[in-house]
Amino acid sequence: MWALVIAIVSIFLACCCGVFSIAGGIAAMILAKNERTRAQQWNGPYADTSMATAAYWLGVAAIVIGALSLVASAVTVVLELALAV
Numbered sequence: 001m002w003a004l005v006i007a008i009v010s011i012f013l014a015c016c017c018g019v020f021s022i023a024g025g026i027a028a029m030i031l032a033k034n035e036r037t038r039a040q041q042w043n044g045p046y047a048d049t050s051m052a053t054a055a056y057w058l059g060v061a062a063i064v065i066g067a068l069s070l071v072a073s074a075v076t077v078v079l080e081l082a083l084a085v
Contacts, residue, residue, distance in 0.1 A: 003031035004051055007058035014065040018073065021066030028059030 010024030032055035039047040 001051070003028045003035055003055035004058065006031065007055045007062055010062035011058060011065060014062060014069050018066040018069035021062050021069065025059040025062030025066060028055055028062065032056035032059060 006024050007028035010021045010028060013024060014021035032052045035055070036049045036052040039049050039052065
């Protein structure tokens with residue numbers, strides 16, 4: 001559950017803070033992987049791991065969106081400096 005919450009919040013953080021989005025995405029991926037492993041150990045191969053899988057992929061999306069946000073910010077700063085001269 002926490003992995004899914006962290007992943008969703010990380011996607012929203014990508015709009016303003018790419019670094020926090022990347023960190024949150026990594027945390028969500030680690031938590032989701034641990035949740036999935038724990039569910040499979042307790043309930044066997046037929047365990048319902050759909051929430052952990054969704055959290056994992058949302059964590060991946062948060063990392064990608066955060067990285068794109070950082071690149072866009074860097075390009076904007078470089079263009080501002082180039083046009084100011």
